[in-house]
Structure formats: C-alpha cells, structure tokens
Amino acid sequence: MTFAERMLKIDRRLIFLVIGLCTLLPLLYPVGLPIKISPEVRGVYDYMESLPEGSVFLLSLDFDPASKPELHPQSLSLLRHAFRKNLRVVAMTLWVSGTGMADQVVTQVAREMGKENGKDYVFLGWSPGGTAVIMNMGQDLYGAFPVDYSGKPTKGLPVLQGVTNLRDVNYAISLGAGNPGVEAWYVFGKDKYKFELGGGCTGVMAPGLYPLLRSGQINGLIGGLRGAAEYETLIGQKGKAIAGMDAQSSTHLAIIVLVILCNLFYFSVRRQVKHQGHSGL
Amino acid sequence: MPIETIIGAWVATGLTLFIFSFLYRDNPLFKLAENLYVGISVGYTIVKTYDTVIVYLIWNPIVKNGEWALLIPVAIGMLMLTRYMPKAAWLSRYAFAFIVGVGSGLAIPRVISSYILKQIEDTVRPLLIMVPGEGLSFTWSLLSPASSLNTIIILVGVSSVLFYFFFSVEHTGLGKVVARTGILFLMVAFGAAFGYTVMARMSLLIGRFDDLIEFTDPSYGRPSLWLMGLTILILVMMAQRSSHKSEEE
Numbered sequence: 001m002t003f004a005e006r007m008l009k010i011d012r013r014l015i016f017l018v019i020g021l022c023t024l025l026p027l028l029y030p031v032g033l034p035i036k037i038s039p040e041v042r043g044v045y046d047y048m049e050s051l052p053e054g055s056v057f058l059l060s061l062d063f064d065p066a067s068k069p070e071l072h073p074q075s076l077s078l079l080r081h082a083f084r085k086n087l088r089v090v091a092m093t094l095w096v097s098g099t100g101m102a103d104q105v106v107t108q109v110a111r112e113m114g115k116e117n118g119k120d121y122v123f124l125g126w127s128p129g130g131t132a133v134i135m136n137m138g139q140d141l142y143g144a145f146p147v148d149y150s151g152k153p154t155k156g157l158p159v160l161q162g163v164t165n166l167r168d169v170n171y172a173i174s175l176g177a178g179n180p181g182v183e184a185w186y187v188f189g190k191d192k193y194k195f196e197l198g199g200g201c202t203g204v205m206a207p208g209l210y211p212l213l214r215s216g217q218i219n220g221l222i223g224g225l226r227g228a229a230e231y232e233t234l235i236g237q238k239g240k241a242i243a244g245m246d247a248q249s250s251t252h253l254a255i256i257v258l259v260i261l262c263n264l265f266y267f268s269v270r271r272q273v274k275h276q277g278h279s280g281l
Numbered sequence: 282m283p284i285e286t287i288i289g290a291w292v293a294t295g296l297t298l299f300i301f302s303f304l305y306r307d308n309p310l311f312k313l314a315e316n317l318y319v320g321i322s323v324g325y326t327i328v329k330t331y332d333t334v335i336v337y338l339i340w341n342p343i344v345k346n347g348e349w350a351l352l353i354p355v356a357i358g359m360l361m362l363t364r365y366m367p368k369a370a371w372l373s374r375y376a377f378a379f380i381v382g383v384g385s386g387l388a389i390p391r392v393i394s395s396y397i398l399k400q401i402e403d404t405v406r407p408l409l410i411m412v413p414g415e416g417l418s419f420t421w422s423l424l425s426p427a428s429s430l431n432t433i434i435i436l437v438g439v440s441s442v443l444f445y446f447f448f449s450v451e452h453t454g455l456g457k458v459v460a461r462t463g464i465l466f467l468m469v470a471f472g473a474a475f476g477y478t479v480m481a482r483m484s485l486l487i488g489r490f491d492d493l494i495e496f497t498d499p500s501y502g503r504p505s506l507w508l509m510g511l512t513i514l515i516l517v518m519m520a521q522r523s524s525h526k527s528e529e530e
Contacts, residue, residue, distance in 0.1 A: 013304065019486075020486075024490055027491065069487060070485070096326050096330060097322060097329075100325075127333065128333065186395055187388075187392060188387075188388075203480040204481045207470070207474045207477050208474075214403060215399055217399055224484055225480070240491055244484065244491065247487045247490070248480065248483055248487060251486075252480070252483070255479060
C-alpha cells in the first residue's frame with residue numbers, strides 16, 4: 001500500500017481531531033486577525049444609523065437554540081445598536097422553539113442598556129401561523145399580538161404609541177434560520193406593507209438571500225458568524241463573534257489544505273492504477 | 282452565581298460532550314443526549330403552544346373579553362381532530378379546504394411578485410442607463426451591483442442554466458456549449474453554497490467550544506473538565522468491554 005493509499009484510508013477521527021484543535025487553539029490563544037466590513041453588513045448598519053431617535057425598530061428573532069452560535073451574536077449587536085440610538089424596539093419571534101431564548105436576549109441587552117420594558121422596548125413573544133402572523137401584523141398588530149410575552153395587553157403600551165400595523169414600522173430586521181424567516185418577511189411583509197427590511201441569517205442560508213439583496217428587496221444582509229463579527233466591529237463592541245473569527249479562519253485554512261491533499265492523493269492513486277493497468281496489458 | 286445557572290452549565294456541558302462522543306463512535310451517552318434533545322424540544326413546543334394558543338389567544342379573549350367570534354376559527358380547527366375518528370374523518374376536509382384555499386390565495390400573488398417579477402426585473406437590467414443631465418452612463422466593475430459587467434454575467438448565467446434544464450432540444454453543437462456554460466455557473470453556485478455551509482457548521486462548533494471554555498471557570502465548578510474526564514473514562518470502559526466481548530466470541 002502506497003503512502004497516498006494509506007492517506008485516503010486514514011481514520012476519519014484523526015481529521016475530526018485536527019479540525020477540533022484548529023478551532024480550539026485560536027479560541028484559547030486569539031491572534032486578532034483583521035475584519036473587513038462587507039457592503040451588505042454596512043447596508044444594515046448605515047440604515048440603522050440614519051434612523052432618528054424614537055423610530056420604531058422591529059426585530060424578529062426567527063431562530064431556535066440550534067442556530068444560536070451564529071444568530072445570537074447578531075441579535076446582541078443589533079439590539080445594542082438600536083438601544084444606543086434610542087429607537088423603540090419591538091421584538092418578536094416566529095419560531096415557537098426560540099421563544100425563551102429570544103426573551104432572554106432582549107431582556108439581557110435591555111437591562112445592560114438601562115431600558116424599560118413597555119416604554120423603551122417590548123417583547124411580543126410568539127404567535128401561531130408563521131407567515132400568516134406577518135400578514136396579520138400588516139393589518140392589525142394588536143390582533144396578532146393582543147398581549148406581550150409577559151401577558152400585558154399590548155394596546156396602550158407607550159413603546160407602541162402610534163403603531164397600528166407594519167406600515168408604521170420604520171425598519172424591520174428578521175434574523176432567520178429557515179422558514180419563516182427573512183424571505184417570508186419580504187414576501188408577506190415588505191412587498192405588501194412597504195416598510196424597509198434588512199436581514200440576518202445563518203451561513204447556510206446566505207447564498208440564497210443574495211438575489212434579494214442585489215435586487216434591493218432587502219437593504220442589507222448579515223450572514224452567519226462572519227456577518228455578526230462585522231457588525232460587532234461597526235458598533236465597536238467586541239463580542240463572541242469577533243472572538244470566533246480567528247478560529248473560523250484557521251478551520252477554513254485546515255479544510256482547504258485537507259481538500260487539496262485529498263485531491264492530490266486521489267489523483268496520485270488514480271494515475272498509479274492507470275499505470276498498472278497499462279503495464280498489465 | 283445563582284444555583285440554576287450552575288446546574289444549567291453542568292447540563293449544557295454534559296449534553297454537548299455526550300453529543301460530541303459520537304465522533305469517536307456510536308454509544309449510549311450520545312443516544313441519551315439525542316433522545317433528551319428530541320423529547321425536550323417537543324415538550325417545550327407543546328407547552329408554549331398550549332400557553333400561547335389555548336390560554337392567551339382562545340380562552341382569555343373568549344371568557345374574559347367575550348370575543349365569541351373566535352369560536353368560528355376554533356370550530357374549523359377542531360374539525361382537523363376528526364381525522365382520528367374514521368367515521369367523521371371526512372369533516373376534516375372542510376378545514377383542509379379552508380387552509381389550502383386561503384393559503385394559496387394569499388401566497389400565490391405574493392410569491393409571483395417577489396420571486397418571479399422582482400427577480401426578472403433585476404435580471405434584465407439595462408447595460409446603459411440614461412442619467413438626466415449626464416447622458417448615458419455605464420460601469421464595468423465586479424464590485425458595483427449596478428455594473429454592466431455584472432448585468433452581462435447574470436444574464437449569461439441565468440440563460441445558460443435555464444437552457445441546461447431545457448430537455449426538449451438535444452444538447453449538441455452550440456447547444457452543448459451553452460449547456461456546459463450553464464453547468465459551470467451551477468458548479469460555482471454549489472461551491473459558494475457549500476463554502477457557506479462549511480462556515481456555518483464551523484460556527485456551530487465554535488459556539489459550543491466557546492461555552493465549554495467558559496464552563497472551565499471555577500465559578501461554575503469546572504464542569505467542562507470534570508465531565509470531559511468522565512466521558513472519556515466511560516468511552517474507554519465501553520471500548521474495553523467490547524474488545525473483551527469480541528475476544529470471548
């Protein structure tokens with residue numbers, strides 16, 4: 001058995017170990033590689049910056065704990081930015097399994113920024129129906145969410161003063177890990193009720209959302225942990241996303257090296273087999 | 282630190298390590314964590330759905346506010362449950378008909394507008410734009426979304442990929458060249474999607490490692506270290522047991 005053949009039959013647990021070490025070591029000993037801001041993330045940041053104080057900012061946390069490592073840092077950064085700008089924050093989720101986590105992140109950032117529930121922000125919680133909830137909110141926000149997550153009636157809350165439906169929202173962002181998510185918010189929300197929409201998503205979903213970004217259907221996109229790190233850089237508040245970028249880069253490098261090596265070994269074995277076939281003839 | 286946070290850290294660490302143990306080989310620790318995940322997810326969803334739908338959206342408005350009109354959607358929803366009674370199962374068709382009818386009516390125009398009309402509009406952008414006061418304007422930069430170069434690439438990509446999936450004409454001669462170009466564009470798209478998928482999966486790993494590192498802190502009682510030791514010990518014992526068994530056989 002040649003070296004290339006041995007390498008192609010290597011115990012895959014060794015590869016797991018290599019990837020594990022490439023992830024763990026940069027987390028323990030960070031290098032601080034530079035982070036370049038992409039135009040799609042800047043699009044979200046610039047629009048948030050342009051909003052005047054007291055504007056209504058709707059954040060839909062459409063993900064569950066399975067996507068927490070990518071979307072949790074995004075939600076933290078966006079909420080910090082919104083609270084710093086003194087926007088009126090209306091948070092909600094279309095994913096029932098993410099309700100508790102969404103409540104925890106909104107409450108945590110609000111407490112950190114000294115904001116008051118009902119006055120500066122509200123967490124509406126979850127309502128059944130998926131895309132139907134978006135349409136319902138487009139007609140009547142109080143019909144879709146008669147009470148907030150804590151059971152308080154939404155009508156009369158100071159934070160929702162002057163807000164009757166989605167047309168009164170100045171900027172909405174959906175942080176989506178699937179369906180319903182960013183696309184649903186565009187199709188059933190922005191396209192009909194004409195409010196400005198941005199998106200945040202997991203890395204898996206990002207390529208599918210670029211057509212919406214290019215055509216102007218969404219005005220910005222925060223993609224995966226990388227997007228979260230860019231947003232953290234923009235607001236000048238280092239978090240878990242920036243800390244994870246070194247690990248992300250080193251793991252990608254390891255994967256590229258492994259892909260190249262595997263191809264080299266594969267072609268080497270193939271050439272050898274061909275050569276043996278010819279000499280056999 | 283509150284005791285519930287410490288317990289949470291130990292549970293999260295244990296379950297993460299049990300799931301990771303699958304990378305070594307399938308084992309009972311992994312199965313325990315996997316089944317717990319499924320059970321807890323379903324349990325959580327049932328409780329939240331009951332609380333939000335039954336209590337806040339149905340019971341309270343009807344009983345406290347007297348919104349009796351809500352009984353109509355409740356009745357339509359209840360028809361779904363007749364699927365469990367074979368003799369009355371036909372009643373559920375009314376509920377399904379309502380959902381399919383309303384759902385299609387609402388979704389079809391929106392989807393056509395968003396995914397077809399808007400995307401076609403973006404695909405067939407003009408190469409030259411007449412800017413008032415400036416005359417004709419065009420750019421040739423890959424970095425600019427409005428660039429004429431990007432417009433040409435998108436047009437060629439969309440047309441060739443569409444042709445690749447057009448099977449009524451044999452892909453020979455010029456058709457073969459166009460179809461091959463379509464394959465190239467598809468490969469680039471698959472490559473980009475795969476690259477993003479790798480990035481996403483690595484992000485999830487980073488997220489778990491982040492927590493494991495955080496839980497090595499003495500304020501949590503160092504659950505990462507203790508439970509990692511325990512998991513490795515159990516895996517070693519199981520490996521020894523299985524090797525003894527195979528020797529006996």
